[in-house]
Amino acid sequence: DIQMTQSPSSLSASVGDRVIITCRASQSISRYLNWYQQKPGKAPQLLIYAASTLQSGVPSRFSGSGSGTDFTLAISSLQPEDFATYFCQQTNSAPLTFGGGTKVEI
Amino acid sequence: QVQLVQSGSELKKPGASVKVSCKASGYTFTNYRLNWVRQAPGQGLEWVGWINANTGGPTYAQDFRGRFVFSLDTSVSTAYLQISSLKAEDTAVYYCAREWFGELYNWFDTWGQGTLVTVSS
Numbered sequence: 001d002i003q004m005t006q007s008p009s010s011l012s013a014s015v016g017d018r019v020i021i022t023c024r025a026s027q028s029i030s031r032y033l034n035w036y037q038q039k040p041g042k043a044p045q046l047l048i049y050a051a052s053t054l055q056s057g058v059p060s061r062f063s064g065s066g067s068g069t070d071f072t073l074a075i076s077s078l079q080p081e082d083f084a085t086y087f088c089q090q091t092n093s094a095p096l097t098f099g100g101g102t103k104v105e106i
Numbered sequence: 107q108v109q110l111v112q113s114g115s116e117l118k119k120p121g122a123s124v125k126v127s128c129k130a131s132g133y134t135f136t137n138y139r140l141n142w143v144r145q146a147p148g149q150g151l152e153w154v155g156w157i158n159a160n161t162g163g164p165t166y167a168q169d170f171r172g173r174f175v176f177s178l179d180t181s182v183s184t185a186y187l188q189i190s191s192l193k194a195e196d197t198a199v200y201y202c203a204r205e206w207f208g209e210l211y212n213w214f215d216t217w218g219q220g221t222l223v224t225v226s227s
Contacts, residue, residue: 034213046214
């Protein structure tokens, strides 16, 4: 199974900050890497797919990069609605696995 | 618009069974794979498996083989997750999610709202 390791597990930030979340795969997954945002009591929502493609409707302050084993999610200028938990996911091979999550809080 | 609507919360006793439904609308149901994802209270996301809505063929993650069963009713565009011999540790929110396939890559583009299953005596 491919293990996905996210860091940090939580971070404190302020509105306007630039935030970087990293995700590392235990083996190469090319660009089979997706990012989701989850707010309390809600279902996850797709932010970025194929490592760097922004899902329709997602603000351009979100960006993704990486390939192989190392990936990053960046938020260029944190907005109040961005306080949430972020998960990476690999879809290179079954079992599809998620990172442990990064909680972004004030 | 594309939507997945799940059945409501369930409270079950240990040893009982539960069946969660996921009704799709806004797209051709049999053209996609439907995945199930578990989230225990305060925890991360755990992939349970998928069902091919065209063939009905399921794939289960190792930890979910045996007591977890996926099924379909294509006449009403609905997928089901049945869990038998429930244990307290099955207490979680269960999500269904549609899997979209691009030219090379795939992702979960639409999620149900989640169904809370609580197992308690």
